[in-house]
Amino acid sequence: MALMVVKFDLKKRVKLAQTVWFMYWFAVLAGILVLSLGLFFKIELRKRSELMDNNESHFLPNLLIAMGLIACATNAFGGKVCYDSLDPTKFGKWKPMLKTFLVLCVGFNALLVITALLCFVMRIPLQFTLAEGLKNGMKYYKDTDTPGRCYMKRTLDLMQIEFRCCGNDNYRDWFEIQWVSNRYLDFSAKEVKDRIGSNVDGQYLMDGVPFSCCNPSSPRPCIQYQMTNNSAHYSYDHYTEELNVWRRGCRDALLSYYGGIMNTIGALVLLVTMLEVSVTVGLQYVDTSLSTLANPEDMESESEGFLLEKTVKETFTDIMAKMKVMGKGAKVEEGGEEGVASVS
Amino acid sequence: MVVMKMKFPFQKRVKLAQGLWLLSWCATVAGATTFTLGCLLKTELRRRAEVMDNTDIHIVPNTLMIVGLASLGINYFASKICQDALDAGRFPRWKNFLKPYFAVSCFFTVLMLLAVIMSYAMKGSLESSLKAGLRNGIRFYKDTDTPGRCFQKQNIDRLQMEFQCCGNNDFRDWFEVQWISNRYLDFSSKEVKDRIKSNVDGRYLVDGVPFSCCNPRSPRPCIQYRLTNNSAHYNYDYQTEELNIYLRGCREALVNYYMGLMNTIGAGVLSVFLLQASVLVSLRFLQTAMEAVAGKENTEIETEGYLLENGVKETMMEYLNPVLTFLLLKNQVQEGEETTPGPATT
Numbered sequence: 001m002a003l004m005v006v007k008f009d010l011k012k013r014v015k016l017a018q019t020v021w022f023m024y025w026f027a028v029l030a031g032i033l034v035l036s037l038g039l040f041f042k043i044e045l046r047k048r049s050e051l052m053d054n055n056e057s058h059f060l061p062n063l064l065i066a067m068g069l070i071a072c073a074t075n076a077f078g079g080k081v082c083y084d085s086l087d088p089t090k091f092g093k094w095k096p097m098l099k100t101f102l103v104l105c106v107g108f109n110a111l112l113v114i115t116a117l118l119c120f121v122m123r124i125p126l127q128f129t130l131a132e133g134l135k136n137g138m139k140y141y142k143d144t145d146t147p148g149r150c151y152m153k154r155t156l157d158l159m160q161i162e163f164r165c166c167g168n169d170n171y172r173d174w175f176e177i178q179w180v181s182n183r184y185l186d187f188s189a190k191e192v193k194d195r196i197g198s199n200v201d202g203q204y205l206m207d208g209v210p211f212s213c214c215n216p217s218s219p220r221p222c223i224q225y226q227m228t229n230n231s232a233h234y235s236y237d238h239y240t241e242e243l244n245v246w247r248r249g250c251r252d253a254l255l256s257y258y259g260g261i262m263n264t265i266g267a268l269v270l271l272v273t274m275l276e277v278s279v280t281v282g283l284q285y286v287d288t289s290l291s292t293l294a295n296p297e298d299m300e301s302e303s304e305g306f307l308l309e310k311t312v313k314e315t316f317t318d319i320m321a322k323m324k325v326m327g328k329g330a331k332v333e334e335g336g337e338e339g340v341a342s343v344s
Numbered sequence: 345m346v347v348m349k350m351k352f353p354f355q356k357r358v359k360l361a362q363g364l365w366l367l368s369w370c371a372t373v374a375g376a377t378t379f380t381l382g383c384l385l386k387t388e389l390r391r392r393a394e395v396m397d398n399t400d401i402h403i404v405p406n407t408l409m410i411v412g413l414a415s416l417g418i419n420y421f422a423s424k425i426c427q428d429a430l431d432a433g434r435f436p437r438w439k440n441f442l443k444p445y446f447a448v449s450c451f452f453t454v455l456m457l458l459a460v461i462m463s464y465a466m467k468g469s470l471e472s473s474l475k476a477g478l479r480n481g482i483r484f485y486k487d488t489d490t491p492g493r494c495f496q497k498q499n500i501d502r503l504q505m506e507f508q509c510c511g512n513n514d515f516r517d518w519f520e521v522q523w524i525s526n527r528y529l530d531f532s533s534k535e536v537k538d539r540i541k542s543n544v545d546g547r548y549l550v551d552g553v554p555f556s557c558c559n560p561r562s563p564r565p566c567i568q569y570r571l572t573n574n575s576a577h578y579n580y581d582y583q584t585e586e587l588n589i590y591l592r593g594c595r596e597a598l599v600n601y602y603m604g605l606m607n608t609i610g611a612g613v614l615s616v617f618l619l620q621a622s623v624l625v626s627l628r629f630l631q632t633a634m635e636a637v638a639g640k641e642n643t644e645i646e647t648e649g650y651l652l653e654n655g656v657k658e659t660m661m662e663y664l665n666p667v668l669t670f671l672l673l674k675n676q677v678q679e680g681e682e683t684t685p686g687p688a689t690t
Contacts, residue, residue, distance in 0.1 A: 144563035157560035161505060184564045186578035211558040211566040216501035219488035220528045222555040234530035 002306035008289040010300045016289070017085045020282035024079030027279050028072055030272040035068025037265050044261065048254070050155050052133035060122050064265070067115055071276065074108060077101070078283055085286050088299060098287045105280040112273040119266030123259050130251050130258075134168045141210070142181040157212035165253035166213035166246040171227075173249075178203040179210060209245055218243040281307065347652035352633040354644040360633075361426045364626045368423040371623045372416055374616040378456070379412025381609045388605060392598065394499050397476035400469050404606065407459040408613065414452040415620055421445060422627050429634050432643055442631055447663055449624050456617045463606040470602060474595045478512040485554070486525040501556035507601065509594035510557035515571075517593075522547040523554060553589055562587040625651065 008016070042061035049056055081098065084090035137156055143149040160166055167173035185192050185204055196202050207228040214222035223244050226232040289305035308315050352360070386405035389396070425442075428434040481500045487493040504510055511517035529536050529548055540546050551572045558566035567588050570576040633649035652659045 150563075153563070154560045161560070180565050181563070184578055189578075211555045211568070212560060214555040216498050216505070216556060219494075219497070219525070221524050224555070234528055234533075 002304075003308040003311055005304050005306045006285065006289075008303050008305050013286075013289050013303070014086060016282065016305075017082050017286055020279060020286055021079055021082040023275070023279050023282060024075050024082060027075040027272075027275055028079065030275055031068050031071030031075055033068075034071060034269060034272055035065055037268060038062070038064030038068055041261060041265060044258070048155075048159070050133075050152065051137050051159065051254070052129045053136055056129050056133075057122075057125060060118055060262075063115055063118070064269070067112060067269075070108060071112075071272070074101075074105060075276075075279070078105070078279060082283065082286060085290060091290060095287075095291075098283075102280065102284055102287070105276070105283070109273060109276050109280060112269060112276060116266045116269040116273060119262045119269060123255070123262060126258055127251075127255055130254050131168065134251055134254075135173075138168065138173060138177055138179070141177075141179045144181060145183065157210060159254075160210070160212040160246070160250060163250060163253040163257065164215075164246050165248045165250035166209060167249055168251050169249040170247060171209050171213055171245050174209045174213070175205065175207050178205060180204055180206075213245040215243050215246050220244070346650045346654075347656065349648055349650045350629065351646060352629070352649050353646045357630070357633055357647075358430060360626060360630050361429050364426040364623065364630060365423055367619070367623050367626065368419045368426065371422070371616075371619050372419040374619050375412050375415030375419060377412075378415065378613055378616050379409055381612060382406070382408030382412055385605065385609055389602070392503070394496070395474060395477040395481050395503065395594075395598070396470075397473045397480070401466055401473065401602075404459060404463045404466060407455060407462070408609070411452055411456045411459060414448075415456070415616075418445075418449045418452065418620070419623060422623055425627065426630060429630050432637065435634055436638065446624070446628065453617065453620050453624060456613060456620065460610045460613050460617070463610045467599070467603055471595065471599050474598050475512065478595055479517075482512060482517055482521050482523070485521070485523045488525060489527065501554060503594060503598075504554070504556040504590070507594060507597040508559070508590050509592045509597040510553060510590040511593055512595050513593045514591060515553050515557055515589055518553045518557070519549065519551050522549060524548060524550070557589040559587055559590050562589075564588070 038061045041064065042058060045052075045056055045058060045061065078101075081091075081094045081101075084094060137152055140146070140149040140152040141156055142153070144153050182204075187193070192204065195204050195206065199205060206225065208225035209227065211222070211224060214224065223233055223236065223241075227245075228238050230236055230238055284307060285305040289303045292303045292305070293299075293301050310318065382405045385408065386402065389402060389405065393399075425438055428438065481496050484490070484493040484496045485500055486497070488497050526548075531537070536548060539548050539550070543549060550569065552569035553571065555566070555568060558568065567577055567580065567585075571589075572582050574580055574582055628651055629649040632651075633647045636647035636649075637643055637645065654662070
């Protein structure tokens with residue numbers, strides 16, 4: 001008993017072939033969409049690769065690009081096959097490879113599902129990459145004269161302004177590193193000497209943040225320096241002040257930004273997978289309906305289309321048996337060689 | 345004297361009708377594009393409405409939107425007319441419609457050209473509007489507790505960061521205004537009292553700028569306060585420092601931005617104008633060529649098409665006369681009514 005049998009007359013076969021051909025064109029567009037999503041994600045990662053220490057993983061966007069290209073190719077081929085299916089002579093030359101093609105399509109759809117799952121899962125390694133990269137980025141903020149790091153200040157400032165965040169976890173990260181370059185510190189001044197003397201590494205630490213942390217929505221001019229000193233500023237309380245600087249950390253901000261992109265891409269890839277599964281099913285029906293013609297000479301005779309020739313369980317046992325036979329065949333060859341060797 | 349006479353054999357007429365039908369559909373799309381461009385420009389102008397003193401400049405996008413909608417209608421009718429043109433039975437019903445149609449179409453086409461010219465001519469008006477708007481914005485920067493002005497600070501800060509500019513003409517505009525609210529000044533401290541006494545209006549003026557003027561490309565942390573005091577900062581020279589804060593004024597930045605936008609849109613609208621004009625000219629030729637065929641037995645004869653039956657001046661008088669007589673007649677009737685009751689009563 002075949003799985004999901006549907007009876008087809010000529011009209012229905014023609015309609016099926018036309019519908020599946022139409023759907024294949026949508027699937028080609030979907031493949032192009034996946035390709036462009038992969039490219040977009042790759043560009044977004046490269047734009048901020050400085051903040052991720054240049055070792056972010058491009059595995060996911062590369063995979064998306066590859067899947068997009070394969071999808072375009074397979075769907076174009078499938079569309080051509082559907083278009084030719086209405087003409088028996090043309091269809092004849094595609095017939096032998098259809099079964100392999102359908103198996104490949106099933107495999108490709110499984111890969112698409114895995115890609116979609118990866119989109120949701122790859123958030124976790126990205127979190128660690130971002131944390132590490134931002135910490136190092138902040139360390140190099142002051143090195144505007146070191147080749148290779150001279151743009152780190154600009155990158156960090158522009159990022160904090162764009163993503164409305166400050167520091168790694170929060171603004172207090174800036175208190176723990178020296179972000180003012182030694183070139184602009186007057187080492188003869190008492191204040192500078194005190195600060196440098198006050199810690200083990202001899203760094204100029206202060207309770208201040210760069211200007212890019214300032215929040216424009218604050219009703220008062222930005223307080224960047226001496227932030228923890230309430231008496232240094234009139235009518236200022238460090239603990240209750242909320243609007244002065246951005247309170248969110250940049251790791252959270254970037255993670256939610258990239259997480260949003262990956263979630264959207266994952267959802268779209270799932271939709272594309274559903275489309276791919278439906279065109280594969282459609283092609284299977286087209287193929288089977290054309291191979292089970294009641295009267296092979298007469299194109300207008302009735303036929304049956306099915307999803308699987310036997311039930312799911314029987315198909316599964318068939319596949320296992322085939323694989324065992326292939327394995328045994330290899331063993332027989334080895335045994336034969338051994339026999340020959342032992343004889344000689 | 346007839347203007348631009350051309351001979352039209354049958355085949356040429358057919359080709360003209362077909363070409364015109366295609367052209368009118370292209371012009372419809374172009375008209376929709378003009379409308380979209382007008383909407384785009386209006387949205388961009390409204391986004392910065394807080395730093396503009398008046399809305400005079402909005403006449404440019406408004407005109408573009410009107411012209412875009414009108415050209416949709418004009419080109420729709422053009423395509424309908426040229427579809428019926430080759431059918432001798434259906435063409436005559438358009439006879440009375442065509443004269444006002446051409447008048448209205450010419451008016452809107454000229455309006456399109458006017459919109460492009462205006463977008464260049466109104467640069468001065470835009471600049472003065474921005475000058476006044478930015479001056480007010482900077483003056484009310486500190487009034488974050490006054491209803492109606494509480495978002496000025498946020499708007500000016502975001503504007504300066506986005507357009508990479510500082511102040512109205514340049515950063516020195518901030519030195520002349522008190523941009524720190526009195527709520528955050530300690531009036532018991534000597535420094536505040538000195539500064540307030542040092543000028544006539546009793547304002548707290550500083551030689552400093554808000555943080556939004558800071559340039560991220562500067563190699564050193566931003567110096568916002570005591571900008572003119574070289575000794576207040578280590579290794580700092582006010583005269584030669586270029587990267588510390590943005591040196592460009594916001595008025596210049598905004599004018600450049602909007603003029604760039606309007607130049608691009610103007611170029612697009614100019615090409616739409618040429619397309620529209622060619623549609624109208626072709627339609628006129630088709631109409632005159634087909635009118636000569638009307639009533640004849642053999643519809644495949646060669647006819648002549650022309651642009652204007654009389655000279656340009658005479659045609660204009662022909663169109664303007666009904667309008668003028670309508671207006672003058674109205675005036676005369678009013679005067680007549682006023683004078684007649686007078687003699688009757690006496």
